[in-house]
Amino acid sequence: MSTIDLNLVRVFVTLYDARSVTLAAERLHVTQPSVSYALSRLRALFDDRLFVRSRDGMEPTFTAMQLYPGLRDSLAQIDSVLESSKEFEPRRSQRRYRLALTDLGEMSLLPRLLAHLHAQAPDIELEVVPLEIDKVEDWLATGKVNAVICSRPISSAGVERRVLVSDERYVCLLNREHSFIGDSLTLEQFIQARHAVVAASTGHGLAEDVLRERGLQRKVSLKVSHFSSLPRILQESDLLAILPERIASAFVREAPLKLLELPFDVPLFEVALHWQSHTTRSPAQRWFCDSIVEAIASA
Structure with a gap:
């Protein structure tokens, strides 16, 4: 096989990522029969079935x-080179961007970020993808998202990083009228109390790492997927939760909660923007990343 149609490569990569002919067709903005026809050509080219139907979708x-x-990787490089030759005018663009973000990011960063982007490019579309920290490296590599905002560093080769928020720290949040905790929190009280924990997929697991290293165990009574559910839960229970100070302070202003220092040391952390370095050849991608940095810096 000496040559292969670039469109077939795009179908193959999209179908591999989507594991569904229907989803692949939607992402490629073509019909399902078009994807099926491309798959039959790919099977003939490689003399292999390539994808097999299963209960979980099209398995490679x-x-x-x-x-x-x-x-x-080849497709990403080609797309990057092609994009670099195009002019980008934000005010005329109708491009769709995907940004991976936690619900904390949606609450604290998204409003001003969206206002900043739409002031320059009123017709672009921004899709927020719920952050799953274990998947973001693959999402960036495959182009599923244009960028990721998270607190855990992404150390993969070819990923660039810009700090958006520095010197952030974790604190404890609880009901203002908690039955046995006053204006300070001892380690013994922390261990004896019942806790609400947010899923590790958000990337906010630094305090958990410190507890594990110190051999400390606490009573976890509730695990939730999002930070946004905590204010209502905490004000109607005696649970404690660990979360970043900035958003905890916002919750305290809106609900009968109090913020206390943790009774053990947790390192400060940063919230950063991550993207695949080769994509910055694209003026559209470069504008998107620069605009995110500008939006947060101007806050």
Whole structure:
């Protein structure tokens, strides 16, 4: 096989990521029969089924798994080169951007970020993808998202990083009228109290790491997926929760809650923007990342 149609490569990579002909067609803005026809051509080219239907969708064969990294990276490089030659005018753009963000980010960063973006590019579309910290490296590599905002560093090769919020810290949040905790919190009280914990997929697990390193165990009574549910939960219970100080302070202003220092040391942390370095060849991607940095810096 000496040549392969670039459109077939795009279908292969999209189908591999989506694991669904229907989703692949939606992402490519083509019909399902078009994706099916492209898949039949790919099967003939590689003399392999490539994808097999299962209860979980279109599962890749061993050959497809071998082909995917090279084709994905090659396609990303080609797209990057093509994008670099295009002019980008924010005010005329109708481009769609995807940003991975936690619900904390949605509450604290998204309003001013969206206002800043739409002031320059009123017709762009921003899709916020709920952050799953274990998947973001793959999301960036495959182009599922344009950028990621998170507190956990992403150390993969080819990923650039810009700090948006520095010297952030974790605190404890609880009901203002908690039955046995006053204006300060001892380690013994912390261990004996019941806790609400937010899913590790948000990337906010630094305090948990410190507790684990010190061999400290607490009573976890509730696990939730999002920080946004905490104010109502805490004000109607005797649970404690650990969360970043900035958003905890906002919750205190809106609900009968109090913020206390943690009874153990947790390092300060940063919230940063991450993106795939080769994508900055694209003027549209470069504008998007620069605008995010500008929006947060101007707050």
